[in-house]
Amino acid sequence: MAEISFRQALNDTLREELKRDDNVFLMGEEIGVFEGSYKITAGLLKEFGARRVVDTPIAENGFIGMAVGSAMLGLRPVVEIMTFNFIALAMDEILNHAAKIHYMFGGQTPVPLVIRTPGGGGQQLSATHSQNLEVWFAHIPGLHVVAPSNPADAKGMLKTAIRNNNPVIFIEHLGLYNTRGSVPDGDYLVPFGKAKIAKEGTDLTIISYSRMAAMALDVARRLEQENKWSVEVVDLRSLRPLDKETIVNSVKKTGRAIVFEEDWRSYGIGAEIAATVQEEAFDYLDAPVKRVANVEVPLPYSKPLESAALTGAKQLLDAINELAPRRRR
Amino acid sequence: MPEVNMPRLSDTMQEGTITHWLKKPGDEVKKGEIVAEVETDKANMEIESFSAGVLEQILVAEGETAPIGQPIAILGTGANVQSQKQAVAPQVVAVPQQQPATNNASIHPQSRPAIESSPAQNERVNGGAVKSSPLARRMAEEHGIDLQQLKGTGPGGRIVRDDIEDYIEQQRNAPATRQAAPASVAPVAPAASAPAPISQPEAAPEDAEIITLSTMQKTIARRLTESKQNVPHFYIGSDIDLTETLEMRQKLNANAGEGGVKVSVNDLIIKACALALEKSPEVNGGYRDGQFVLHKHVNIGIAVDIPAGLIVPVIRDANLKGLRTIAREAKALVAKAQAGKLTPADLDGGTFSISNLGMMDVTDFAAVINPPQSAILAVAAARKTFVPIDNQPVIRDIMHVTLSADHRILYGATVARFLQEVKRVLQNPYLLLG
Numbered sequence: 001m002a003e004i005s006f007r008q009a010l011n012d013t014l015r016e017e018l019k020r021d022d023n024v025f026l027m028g029e030e031i032g033v034f035e036g037s038y039k040i041t042a043g044l045l046k047e048f049g050a051r052r053v054v055d056t057p058i059a060e061n062g063f064i065g066m067a068v069g070s071a072m073l074g075l076r077p078v079v080e081i082m083t084f085n086f087i088a089l090a091m092d093e094i095l096n097h098a099a100k101i102h103y104m105f106g107g108q109t110p111v112p113l114v115i116r117t118p119g120g121g122g123q124q125l126s127a128t129h130s131q132n133l134e135v136w137f138a139h140i141p142g143l144h145v146v147a148p149s150n151p152a153d154a155k156g157m158l159k160t161a162i163r164n165n166n167p168v169i170f171i172e173h174l175g176l177y178n179t180r181g182s183v184p185d186g187d188y189l190v191p192f193g194k195a196k197i198a199k200e201g202t203d204l205t206i207i208s209y210s211r212m213a214a215m216a217l218d219v220a221r222r223l224e225q226e227n228k229w230s231v232e233v234v235d236l237r238s239l240r241p242l243d244k245e246t247i248v249n250s251v252k253k254t255g256r257a258i259v260f261e262e263d264w265r266s267y268g269i270g271a272e273i274a275a276t277v278q279e280e281a282f283d284y285l286d287a288p289v290k291r292v293a294n295v296e297v298p299l300p301y302s303k304p305l306e307s308a309a310l311t312g313a314k315q316l317l318d319a320i321n322e323l324a325p326r327r328r329r
Numbered sequence: 330m331p332e333v334n335m336p337r338l339s340d341t342m343q344e345g346t347i348t349h350w351l352k353k354p355g356d357e358v359k360k361g362e363i364v365a366e367v368e369t370d371k372a373n374m375e376i377e378s379f380s381a382g383v384l385e386q387i388l389v390a391e392g393e394t395a396p397i398g399q400p401i402a403i404l405g406t407g408a409n410v411q412s413q414k415q416a417v418a419p420q421v422v423a424v425p426q427q428q429p430a431t432n433n434a435s436i437h438p439q440s441r442p443a444i445e446s447s448p449a450q451n452e453r454v455n456g457g458a459v460k461s462s463p464l465a466r467r468m469a470e471e472h473g474i475d476l477q478q479l480k481g482t483g484p485g486g487r488i489v490r491d492d493i494e495d496y497i498e499q500q501r502n503a504p505a506t507r508q509a510a511p512a513s514v515a516p517v518a519p520a521a522s523a524p525a526p527i528s529q530p531e532a533a534p535e536d537a538e539i540i541t542l543s544t545m546q547k548t549i550a551r552r553l554t555e556s557k558q559n560v561p562h563f564y565i566g567s568d569i570d571l572t573e574t575l576e577m578r579q580k581l582n583a584n585a586g587e588g589g590v591k592v593s594v595n596d597l598i599i600k601a602c603a604l605a606l607e608k609s610p611e612v613n614g615g616y617r618d619g620q621f622v623l624h625k626h627v628n629i630g631i632a633v634d635i636p637a638g639l640i641v642p643v644i645r646d647a648n649l650k651g652l653r654t655i656a657r658e659a660k661a662l663v664a665k666a667q668a669g670k671l672t673p674a675d676l677d678g679g680t681f682s683i684s685n686l687g688m689m690d691v692t693d694f695a696a697v698i699n700p701p702q703s704a705i706l707a708v709a710a711a712r713k714t715f716v717p718i719d720n721q722p723v724i725r726d727i728m729h730v731t732l733s734a735d736h737r738i739l740y741g742a743t744v745a746r747f748l749q750e751v752k753r754v755l756q757n758p759y760l761l762l763g
Contacts, residue, residue, distance in 0.1 A: 255462075255464045255490055282463050283463050283464065283466075283467045284463070284464050284467070285462060285463045285464055286462040286463075286464040286465065286483075286489050286490045287462060287483065287484070287489065325489065325490065325491050326482060326491040327490075327491045327494055327495075
């Protein structure tokens with residue numbers, strides 16, 4: 001069990017998987033010689049050579065298409081899209097090829113493809129470089145979509161993603177790369193479709209994923225230290241498949257839920273969670289489900305405006321203050 | 330907006346019961362006109378309106394009681410007429426020849442106001458239900474609480490779990506001045522032997538030992554005294570031929586496999602009662618404050634013998650559960666009961682109880698009802714008995730059961746029908762697998 005950064009956990013895992021299976025290879029813009037815009041692939045070109053770590057032209061639809069083709073023929077490509085925002089260029093390859101081929105051609109060939117990509121705002125990268133588009137992909141049957149919040153889950157889920165025979169969108173977050181946490185050694189796998197109760201609590205439930213789950217955990221721990229409320233944090237980890245059981249059981253226990261997400265509020269992950277809760281735990285709800293999400297604007301460049309548009313710990317605390325029950329449990 | 334209030338019609342009057350509304354929502358009311366008839370402690374009298382307007386909403390329906398001074402109807406311009414109006418309109422269209430007769434008629438004895446229930450203090454949604462969270466409604470149903478009595482403190486006056494818990498605590502503390510007693514411990518006595526009356530402690534005779542009661546024992550004493558004093562018990566017994574059920578059980582358990590949960594006779598009786606309760610909602614209900622409360626869930630309490638007491642954990646939705654699930658849950662609850670680890674959640678919400686002394690070779694007994702439930706089944710041992718079949722003596726396993734019933738809600742025939750159904754299911758045990 002080593003205490004390492006999220007970035008290091010990803011780097012270690014890629015190295016381990018490249019060693020474990022000769023069919024695994026990496027592709028992406030600037031991932032080789034430059035070692036990746038966020039240095040996730042540091043040292044890998046040197047270690048594994050240009051056949052296994054492939055620098056691509058700036059052509060997302062082209063290299064995702066190549067990755068789909070190579071996956072169909074038995075390789076296990078792990079592609080980096082430099083930031084989530086650029087994935088729009090490859091939508092047809094993901095939506096109409098990767099997600100459909102196994103289904104439409106009678107199961108003749110699976111598409112064991114992983115697309116890793118960092119999203120998230122807060123770095124003053126402005127409107128076209130700060131988005132969270134997970135809901136687009138979580139909507140599509142045929143894909144798996146995961147979004148870990150800590151280094152251990154990053155390792156365990158990236159391993160599961162690489163060994164999974166389905167196309168997986170593996171969502172990272174710029175704001176998480178430098179966060180640290182203990183990571184189990186060896187072949188550690190985290191299954192898809194299993195949410196984690198990051199912290200138990202009795203007064204209300206926060207349902208979140210990726211960086212917001214880490215933030216929710218901080219807030220919940222602080223409230224516990226201050227002896228205010230006992231907040232349960234459900235870290236979804238996996239958006240498709242979604243672990244409805246854990247969500248519903250938690251809300252049945254606390255009667256109140258907040259979905260905390262860094263995407264836009266309308267039609268977001270929170271809408272899906274809220275619908276699930278009212279479908280399956282209606283009689284247990286003591287208050288309407290609250291969604292805490294970004295303001296619905298393209299993210300501004302200016303720091304004060306960016307901060308005002310992004311959701312965060314303050315917005316979450318306000319929501320908890322509004323929603324929390326009068327009596328503590 | 331002017332209101333019509335319950336008037337003081339005699340010096341001793343504290344409340345009045347509306348016997349009859351002469352006006353319905355939408356009707357014009359003149360100043361001084363009689364709008365309703367009311368029954369007081371002395372006589373039947375008429376209520377006249379002190380203002381003019383259109384009757385918009387009836388707040389206290391016929392048959393309901395309101396204290397003096399409380400609003401019983403709202404008068405207005407007619408813009409906000411509530412209740413039956415929409416329902417009446419299509420009828421009028423369908424039968425046009427009646428139309429002239431219904432409008433503006435000053436007396437309307439035939440139509441009963443649709444708005445029920447009394448005080449108008451709570452936030453109402455569309456003039457009907459009290460605004461409350463789904464969880465609060467479920468808890469209120471489980472605890473038999475009338476939401477009208479509560480004041481909501483949630484957003485917009487919504488009644489939330491906090492309010493229900495406050496109320497339960499108040500109710501619990503009110504009698505606690507006499508006798509400390511958490512209401513979550515809800516035991517029943519298995520036998521009809523009269524519980525010890527609560528009386529002045531006397532000086533101990535030399536040849537007796539005085540034992541101070543635990544909280545649970547105090548609760549048992551108090552609740553069962555209340556039950557026997559306040560609930561008019563009656564008893565109906567039945568002999569049930571358990572031969573085939575016992576055969577089926579043997580087969581089931583022989584095939585349970587290693588680690589499989591064995592189904593007990595009690596589990597079979599739980600399931601049989603649960604199925605029969607689906608057909609007898611009154612037996613699954615209770616009498617409370619002049620009303621029958623019929624529960625939507627069938628939650629069966631099982632009396633468990635524990636050191637120095639008795640406790641009744643609950644198997645929820647037993648009608649929807651399979652035998653193995655019931656067996657597994659019952660086993661777990663008994664283990665928890667014996668370890669003293671039952672939580673209020675394990676004890677709340679029972680709608681019917683079973684007390685089984687069959688394993689102690691009891692031939693016949695009657696149990697005390699566990700309020701607010703309306704009935705409890707006392708189960709004796711299944712005994713080898715000669716039974717005449719085709720005029721020949723045949724040995725069968727016969728079990729005697731006695732149902733104690735609350736005569737305020739249950740009548741002889743209702744209970745007999747219920748027992749018949751229990752018997753039918755237990756004598757055709759494959760129905761238990763349905």
